[in-house]
Each structure stands twice: as structure tokens, then as C-alpha cells.
Amino acid sequence: MDQSRAHRIISDYSQPLADFLRDTERAELERAGSEAIDRWKDSALPGAVAPTEFGGEGASLDDMITLQSALGYFSPSLAAATTMHHLSMLSLVDFGQSTTDEDDRETVIALISSHAVLASAFSESIPGGSVFAPSMTGRPGDDDGDGAEATVVLDGRKAPCSLSHSMDFLMASYLDSHERRAVALVPADTEGVSVTDIWNAPVLKGSQSEMVVFDHAQVPASLTFQNDDFDPDGSLEKAAYQVFGLLISAAYLGAAQRAINELDDGGPLDEHLLVEAQARIAAHTGALRYAALRQPGARVGDADIADLLLTRTSLKSALADVVALLSRLRGGRRYSSNADLNYFIEVLHAYEYHPPSRVETVSAVRTQESTGQFSYTDTQQR
Template structure:
């Protein structure tokens, strides 16, 4: 046992011991396959409730513990880490809404936790150059229901989801978050993800054709989140967890370098420095979230860290692979796979292009907003 990721392994073992054992016992490429079954094992181990407070039936992990758990998961299965990040994003956003809403809404969250529901995220990361805050689905009021149309591609957890959360544009001009049971008539899943990289995240297309949802499952932002802070908090959770996942994937290369016994200490340290520096930044922001900080400033700090870490992980993975050497690359499919998976971090929203202007203007004294 190495000292690398000691805290992360301990956190995973403490919250999800059965999952920790399963991930340690299962080869990387088996976990990453489209039909791996890893998401079901995550659900059975209780992972769906990781970030929900104990009073709501959850495991009560702090943001700090959650990012450590996610780094450990990402080091064993980047697909599982990426897919479950979308679940945590959805549930954390719903929990933020519920804490400021009615007892009935809080009971809904508790029910989802008790059912160990897997929740997919129907927000708009599939739109090239688009914003996570601009809905790609539409809804119109029909009596005591809303009729929703649109599609989400890619949509992680598409095969395992029990519930889809979707950002929708209502015909009144309002935005809303809709909670849609996966077995609702009009929902269909279609093959979209063709690459083997991160195939285990189940990121296919989910189509909604005249899907009717009761009005009490549609949370109007103007009424429930007028300043957008709850929704922005959901994206704080997303940013923290998705970054920790890819730090974990890069850390897996470090583990292989240690195991190889190459004694290229300088190469190892170059890679480890970038990864550990990135994790320290993520942990710092997680602590701020745990202390109650919300809003623009923490969102800006996290986005700047994510942008820096993207480049750092490319450097780190290149340094680690160079130190491992050509024979190791030829003999192990894991090494090339992990390198490719690390590069996928750059594809998660928001893009640098979409937020750079707003980030720069925030430092100049303007309000920050996602593009």
C-alpha cells in the first residue's frame, strides 16, 4: 500500500466499503465497458446518497469528503466517477431547492434517497459553445401538468436512471427544473456514445416526445430560485466532483509508475506535483462550500481552478507516460486508456471560451454570470 491517495482511499472505504472492495477487485477496462454493471454496484453500495445530509436519510458526506471519495473512484473507474458526478449534481441541486421549499418537497428528496434512485442530468452540456444555464428542452403548461419536448445528448446514466432532471424553457418565458420518472411515456434512449473512452458512464441520447409531467414535479426558477443561487450551487458540486474524478484518473497513472519501480524520481515528482497541487485547490474550495459559502466568488474561484487543472493534468499524464516508457505503453492498454480519459476533462462544461469574458470582467468589478 502506497501513501499516494491515502485519505481518498480511507474516505471511500469509510462511506462505501462494498464499492471500494469491488473497484479494487475489478480490472480497469472491465469497469470502463459499456455493460460493466458498475453503476448498479454503486447504487447497491448506497453511493446515491453520498452527498445528502443524514437528516434526509443520506450518508452526510461533506464536500471535502465527497471530493476525496470521487478521486478514489476516478482512480479505479473514470467512467463511474463521471457518470455519478451527474447524479450528485442533480440531487444536490434538488436538495438546495428543497431546503428552501415546502415540507412536501423535502419529503420528495428523502423518498429518492430511500429508493436509492439513480438520477440523470438533462442539462445542456451537449450544446457546442452553449451554456449550462440555457435549457435545450421546452415545456408548455397543460392543465395541472407540463408537456416537455427535447433531447439530451450525451446524457450520462441513460440506461440506469430512475429519474431524469431536466432544465426546461417554459412557454411563459420562465426557466424551470423538471423531475421526470424514467418510465414516463414518451421517454426513449438512443445510442449516441461511440468511443470506448468513458463508455461505462452510459452517455447516450435521451429523447422526450410530449412527455407529460405533473406540475408539482416542475420547479419554476422565478418562484423557487429567483436569483439562481441554488442552481449555481449544483454546479459547484459538479465542478468539484468532476475535477476530483479526473484527478483520480491521472493519479492512477502515478500508481502504475510507482508499481513499475522505474526510479525516475524526477519524472514522477513532476507529474505528482501537478496532480497534488490540483487536489489541494479542489479541497480548499470544498472546505469553503462546507463552511456555507455560495454565489459568484466561489464559483469564479472554482472555474479558474478547473481551467488551470485541465492543463496540469495533460502535463502530468504526459510526464507519467514518458517515465513509464514505451514498453509499458505497448504492453498495457490501461495506460493509453487513462491518458485518453484524462483529456476528456476538457470537454465538460463550461468551455473556457464561453466563460472567459465573464471571469475577466468579474475581476474588473462586474457581476459574474455563466454565458
């Protein structure tokens, strides 16, 4: 991938966004407060993964891998942040397709058609914690007896939460009063919901990955969903995180290709080492596409989930190799003169920190190998 191809891929969905990304300096795209997310919101891309009958673009997983890689080539912040939107969007689409209530279905269609931005509030930034074991709580709201709609009161915090300053809604996981996992679709302007800036990393500042605080935030009970009811066998959750794994990996592969292209500036290079770096990117891009072809619908096999986790584990090592190779190749001249090259090399380190953790990955893969069953969580928590 080069700039021309990345621009062409994005222009198939939005010419204005493609032109903006091509013509805007990387430092401007990646800074806190960048316009990139607003430009993305104004395009057709918020509905990319939604089917056309719901007002979306109906993009296939293979299409989305290509798209997120192209976004990652220009703006890793935008690619990473919007991957979280697509994760929430898929959950919303699943609900719209499964509900028998026509009003609920029309609400889903209206959200997609309006280009609503959906933040994904599952991480809690707790040492040793897990996105699959929320600590945020939800209890029934007080019944004032006047026939008002039932509510759920949410308390806790989510961090880092991408798109936190641009979100219209956020999908937030919590434990109900019976210690059961549940998810709430929370309007961003809900009283008791606030955003605290916490991101101090030198990269991905444009992703708006801040902390969302819930302080007695009341949401309609009709916008909450028990995992036991909505996803009793965990298949939808597994499929959603499979898509997340594919798209977040594609985003970083796009960034890795940009780093290589920044390095290959016509100056002297050890081309053997350069090709080694390119080979790692090409191999893992092919692996992602193969995984996408094995997930044509809303379900995915347990063995395929484990295979993708193994691919992601391999990609972490491969990106570390790419960083080492490019750092060796760039030399003092490029290091001192090419800020974009340095930035994209630094970005690649962040892939390591996306869920699931290494401990969760090892546990889930080993369990699947021994039992044939895959689970991100203990079945009693699901």
C-alpha cells in the same frame, strides 16, 4: 493515493462496493454495460451529499472530493457519471429544505432513502450551445376538464446524459412557453422518454452517457420549477455548479494518480519527471480542498466561483502536462504491455470537455473581475 487507500476511502461508505472495484478488472469496470453503477446504486453512496435528516450520509464537500477521487482511481466512468447524480441530488435537497409543503419534503426524503439515481439532463450537444441556455421546450398540457392534475409537455433532447440507462429520475432544464428557464424532475419511465446510445469515445463507456429524447413527454406540473421562483438570484444554481466543478475535478485527479501509479512499476524511470507529474496533482488537489472549505453551506461567493473556474482552467493545462510527462516516461515496453496505463492517460483528455466551455469561462471570469458579479447566464434568461 494508492489502491489500498482508495479502497479504504470507499469502504467507509460501502465495503461491498470497495471490494468490487478493487477486485474487478479495469476493462470490465469501464465497458458499456458494466455492473459498477448498479453496485454503486446498491450502496449508501447515492445519498452521500444529502444531509442525515433527509436519509443521506451527510458527507462534507471535503469528504466528497476524497470519495470521488477514490472512485476515479478505480473507475473514471463511475466517478464522472455519479458526479452528475450528486449535482441533481443537491438541487433536490435544496428544494426539500426550502419547501413549506410537508408532502413535498417527505417525497424528497423517500427518494433519497430509496437510493434513487438522478440523471442530470442539462447538456444538449449543440455546437455553440450552452448548458445554461436550453433549447428543449415545455408547454402546458391539454386541459381535459375532468379535474386531472396539470401537466407540462416536454419536447427536445439531452446529450450526453450520464446514468441514462440506470436513472430513476432525471433533472431536465427547458424553456417554458414564456421563454423562461425551468427545471423538471422527470420519472425515467415517463411515456415519451427514450434513450438512444450515442457514446463512441474510446474511454468512459461505463458512464452511460447517451442521448435522452423527450417526445411529447408529459410530467406533472408539480414536478416542474421555474428558475425565477425557485432560484430567483441564481445562487442555488451557482452553488450546484461549484460542487460539480469540485467533484468532477477530483474524479480526474484520482484517474491521474492511477496513471502515475501504473507507470511507477519498478522499472527504470526519470524520477524528476515523475515528481513533476505528482506535484501538479498535489497542487490542484490542495486547491480543490481549499475551495471546498470556503463553501460550507448552500451558498457561495461570486469571487470564489470565479476562483474555482480559474483553478479548473489551470487543471486543464496541468493534466495536459501530466499526459505529456507520462507519455514521455512510459516508453515502448509499458506502452505495448500496460493497457491500464494507456487507458488512464487517455481518460485525462476528457476533462477538457466538461462545462462550462472555455468561452463561457473567460466571459464569466472577466465579468466578475470588472463588476464583482458572477453569472453563468444573461440575467434575462435566468
